[in-house]
Amino acid sequence: MxxxxxxxxxxxxxxxxxxxxxxxxxxxxxxxxxxxxxxxxxxxxxxxxxxxxxxxxxxxxxxxxxxxxxxxxxxxxxxxxxxxxxxxxxxxxxxxxxxxxxxxxxxxxxxxxxxxxxxxxxxxxxxxxxxxxxxxxxxxxxxxxxxxxxxxxxxxxxxxxxxxxxxxxxxxxxxxxLNDQPIGYNLLPEKFTMPELQRLYETILGKRLDRRNFQRKMLGYGILNRLEERKQGVAHKAPFLYSFNQERYGAALQDGLQQGW
CATH class of the missing domain: 3.90.79.10 (Nucleoside Triphosphate Pyrophosphohydrolase)
Known part of the structure; x- marks a missing residue:
């Protein structure tokens, strides 16, 4: 609290x-x-x-x-x-x-x-x-x-x-x-990592998701922009940062994604 x-x-x-x-x-x-x-x-x-x-x-x-x-x-x-x-x-x-x-x-x-x-x-x-x-x-x-x-x-x-x-x-x-629309634009900061996005989905769904399958599916939606920046201050290899493509994200909210988790 x-x-x-x-x-x-x-x-x-x-x-x-x-x-x-x-x-x-x-x-x-x-x-x-x-x-x-x-x-x-x-x-x-x-x-x-x-x-x-x-x-x-x-x-x-x-x-x-x-x-x-x-x-x-x-x-x-x-x-x-x-x-x-x-x-x-x-x-x-x-x-x-x-x-x-x-x-x-x-x-x-x-x-x-x-x-x-x-x-x-x-x-x-x-x-x-x-x-x-x-x-x-x-x-x-x-x-x-x-x-x-x-x-x-x-x-x-x-x-x-x-x-x-x-x-x-x-x-x-x-x-x-989550089965037919994206989630995250209103909950994550402007720039985020793929593990952070996956953790959000896992928290909502209440279950673990396979890392490779999650990344493949999210990138396949075409709603993410990979930035030429990496997350700062991490102990291991720094992951790339992403942002949402607002135009494609909005279209996905309207038209759906047609894939389940």
Whole structure:
């Protein structure tokens, strides 16, 4: 887990006025992936007044497009714009909301948690996953959270409500994407080595890949440019650096790669 970042308390105002501004019963939840030190990271929020972590999410304004709400959440949590974002699933189990936790949150700011309160109603949430540059993101909490931090995928705690399920579904979707679309442009630095790219794929897939087959397949896609530079500061023979060919990478996102892992 990395450094956390505090935020001022605006939760009372949001809970009191939310019913006037937000679409009833609708929210978005975002699984934000980053890659650092050969580990796939997930951005999580530490909720106020509860010893639980959660995925970044938010409510949808009554006159707001749902995808715009997801973009707004991502920009406010990471400080980044022009993020790779995909809607992947809708979560609508009747009992997915934690009404006990929501009542406690209302009581903590001096509000009466009556049954008709908008915050205690059933919420259907639209899931989005995003791929971001770890080094450029500046994690920031939302109004009902006290901290924001990156977690290693292998160390994710028990999250609030159905957020572990939402995260797992996002990871399954990302793995399926690897079968027909490239991954890496939004997760790796501008220049990277082939072993670093392979490690990213292995981390997402959760399995080892043959080095020679991986390199042959990636070069066969035509989406990489090999640079006339080698990685500095390595003990053994320095590997060449690569960058993504943005035009061909974009075409591969549109047309697919048609090869599996």
């Amino acid at each position: 990395e450094t956390t970042y505090p935020v001022e308390d605006k939760v009372g105002s949001m809970l009191q006025k939310g019913g006037e501004h937000f679409h009833p019963g609708l929210s978005v939840d975002c699984v934000i992936f980053g890659f650092h030190d050969n580990q796939l990271k997930v951005l999580l929020l530490k909720m106020k007044h509860a010893d639980k972590w959660a995925l970044p999410g938010g409510f949808v304004y009554k006159e707001e497009d749902v995808e715009h709400a997801a973009v707004r959440v991502l920009e406010s949590r990471t400080g980044l714009s022009d993020i790779f974002l995909r809607q992947y699933h809708t979560f609508g189990a009747p009992a997915r909301s934690d009404r006990k936790l929501n009542r406690e949150l209302l009581e903590s700011v001096g509000m009466e948690p009556h049954e008709g309160h908008w915050f205690l109603q059933r919420f259907i949430t639209v899931g989005y996953y995003a791929l971001v540059d770890f080094s450029s993101a500046v994690p920031r909490p939302d109004e009902i959270s006290e901290a924001c931090a990156w977690w290693d995928l292998q160390e994710i705690p028990l999250l609030t409500m159905d957020h572990n399920h939402i995260l797992q579904k996002a990871l399954e979707t990302l793995r399926k994407q």
